[in-house]
Amino acid sequence: MIKLKSGEIWKQMQFEGYKNLKKKYAVSNLGRAASYVLKLEEDGNLLNGSLTSGYRTLNLHVEDGNGTIYFHREIAKLFCKKKSPKTKFVIHINHKKEDNSAKNLQWVSQEEMNEHQQKSPSKIAYKKVQASRTVGLKLSAAQVLKIKETIANPKRKLTYKQLAEKYGVSEMTLYRIKSGENWGKVK
Secondary structure, three states: OOOOOOOOOEEEOOOOOHHHOOOEEEEEOOOOEEEEOOOHHHHOEEEOOEEEOOEEEEEOOOOOOOOEEEHHHHHHHHHOOOOOOOOOEEEEOOOOOOOOOHHHEEEEOHHHHHHHHHOOHHHHHHHHHHHOOOOOOOOOHHHHHHHHHHHHOOOOOOOHHHHHHHHOOOHHHHHHHHHOOOOOOOO
């Protein structure tokens, strides 16, 4: 039996293969999930699910498909409106993956999601740690300065591949240096 919270609305999840399961599954606008057989208020059980990369998930055995159901996506499907067909991703507005309430979820485009991720407090903290890191690096600040000068030189003869081989790094590292994602403090 589940006690309803004030203002809580429950809706049954409808994913591929849900009709073939013995139990029914529902999510609420407050971010809770439950299973039940007849009626949610009578025989319902709250579900904690599992954690997958920090997201609450439910692993179900559905035929012909992946049985991993992400709580936040199901809640967004049932309680949040999409702005356009391009909005295919669900973000947690406050960056807290454990807060799956409908008011904290929003459908966004790929670009909006990428921008939102860059503003995440954990991402900002990670960048700060990386910027001040000095141990275990493949390159020195002097080498990075030379790489930046070489990349910026319009008359350079070395390709990115050759430059990467010269310094023993990947081409992606060079692109990240160029964009400022890596070694942004070296000018």
